[in-house]
Amino acid sequence: DNWNARDWFLIDWIAAHVEAAELLRKPLIIQEFGTEVNRTEPSTAALDMEERESVFQQVYHAVEAYLATDSPLQGSLFWMWDIENPSEADTFGIVTEDENIMGMIADHVDFMKLVD
Known part of the structure; x- marks a missing residue:
């Protein structure tokens, strides 16, 4: 279980998987x-x-740097859109009312559009 791991774990995890993917070509x-948000x-x-x-x-x-x-x-692909009924959103769901997250997603999409 890695739910309560520190930030370094995430960066190390990504780096380890990048290294493995490089080896495997x-x-x-x-x-x-993603993380859980209990809105209730x-x-x-x-x-x-x-x-x-x-x-x-x-x-x-990390994705943009790599x-x-x-x-x-x-x-990257986060878990998960939950836009059908925000009042009943799953605790892991991203809803349009999450303005900061929506902004991050939009900025990342814009970056990804520029990637050749």
Whole structure:
């Protein structure tokens, strides 16, 4: 279980998988990353969102940095859109009301569009 691991774990995990993909000469996509936000618990929701924003920022930064090199890391895919009914969103779901996360996603999409 790595749910409570420190930030360094995420960066080390990505680096280890990039190294493995290089050895195997296979492309790599960081998939199903994210954190839980319990919107029904106001006492922890803000802290949960801060953690989620930190994880997204770290993953996107790593992906963009690796894309600037000759790396097998080719992109990322978070877990998960939950836009059908935000009031009943899964605790891992990204809803449009999550403005900071939506901004990060939009910025990352814009970056990815520029990648050749």
